[in-house]
Amino acid sequence: MARKMKAAVARGFGRPLAIEDVPVPEPGPGQVLVKVAACGVCHSDVHAVDGDWPLKPKIPFIPGHEGVGVVAELGPGVGRVREGDPVCVPWLHHACGTCEYCTTGWEPLCPGQTNTGYNVDGGYAEYVLAEAAFVGLLPKDPDFVAMAPIACAGVTTYKGVKETEARPGEWLIVSGVGGLGHVAVQYARAMALRVGAIDVADEKLELARSLGAEFAVNAHAGDAVAEVIERTGGGAHGVLATAASVASFTQAVAMARPRGTVALCGLPAGDFPTPIFDVVLKRITIRGSIVGNRQDLSEAVAFAASGQVKATVHSAPLEDVNDVFARLKAGEIDGRMALIP
Ligand SMILES: [Zn+2]
Numbered sequence: 001m002a003r004k005m006k007a008a009v010a011r012g013f014g015r016p017l018a019i020e021d022v023p024v025p026e027p028g029p030g031q032v033l034v035k036v037a038a039c040g041v042c043h044s045d046v047h048a049v050d051g052d053w054p055l056k057p058k059i060p061f062i063p064g065h066e067g068v069g070v071v072a073e074l075g076p077g078v079g080r081v082r083e084g085d086p087v088c089v090p091w092l093h094h095a096c097g098t099c100e101y102c103t104t105g106w107e108p109l110c111p112g113q114t115n116t117g118y119n120v121d122g123g124y125a126e127y128v129l130a131e132a133a134f135v136g137l138l139p140k141d142p143d144f145v146a147m148a149p150i151a152c153a154g155v156t157t158y159k160g161v162k163e164t165e166a167r168p169g170e171w172l173i174v175s176g177v178g179g180l181g182h183v184a185v186q187y188a189r190a191m192a193l194r195v196g197a198i199d200v201a202d203e204k205l206e207l208a209r210s211l212g213a214e215f216a217v218n219a220h221a222g223d224a225v226a227e228v229i230e231r232t233g234g235g236a237h238g239v240l241a242t243a244a245s246v247a248s249f250t251q252a253v254a255m256a257r258p259r260g261t262v263a264l265c266g267l268p269a270g271d272f273p274t275p276i277f278d279v280v281l282k283r284i285t286i287r288g289s290i291v292g293n294r295q296d297l298s299e300a301v302a303f304a305a306s307g308q309v310k311a312t313v314h315s316a317p318l319e320d321v322n323d324v325f326a327r328l329k330a331g332e333i334d335g336r337m338a339l340i341p
């Protein structure tokens, strides 16, 4: 008889997840079975379950791409990890390894990629299958709940900061101090950047300051752009836009210094107008940033393991997933939630 495990299963878009007993998957060649200790809840999981994006996940599916736990079983031919090793199972489940993106370190752009918790079952379960070559290696005896958000929020913001090309001593503005932004502030500080933060909630501004931002501006109070330009002596070298707000993207471009780069890693619904005159005359780069490659993940984990980056995480039992989604949609979650199966 097949072994069973508890999982939160999406059986239709926009419907609550169902807690069910499903078969424990078996690792094939190159794969590992990971016993999930915790799985972070990313806003993308809500979009996946609601079927919000043009490319839909398979139905039914198990969401979750911030799963962390230990390797419980090895498929044939796995040499990279051993049973008992702590790992994380990120969004990038698998990439082809041979296309122009894969061979140049841009595997998150691989057209042949598969994604954990989207078109491959994810970590909202007692076990999750992963490709041994794509898991993130965690330090020995990790605090699993603390490490869970690094698998997506961590690597996404770390890569986003890198994508702004801001150098040590230069100014980075983190726009939006939510689940992504509060981690971004810490990566930027760990990378010796000078940090300013923007949000619309005063407690988020306070959080940003406590994490090392030299100043924090309320986007709704006064002229936030003018204040950033003044505080940074002419505009930010890099701006990382993490807020799910179109208005904040427009603002992000306006506060960039000439030759600056604006990296977008939030995904608000809708488009924003590009001020072409400013972008051309100030030679501003506007760039998307999507997760990170395996090396980025490993560096993002290393910063967290060293204690320089700590996500604010609260945990809840897997059974509470629908309630957690509701609170996330209502903007009631401070930091990140991790589900415990
Ligand atoms: Zn995510």
Ligand SMILES: [Zn+2]
Pocket (backbone or CB within 6 Å): 095, 096, 097, 098, 099, 100, 101, 102, 107, 110, 111, 112, 113
């Ligand atoms: Zn590829």
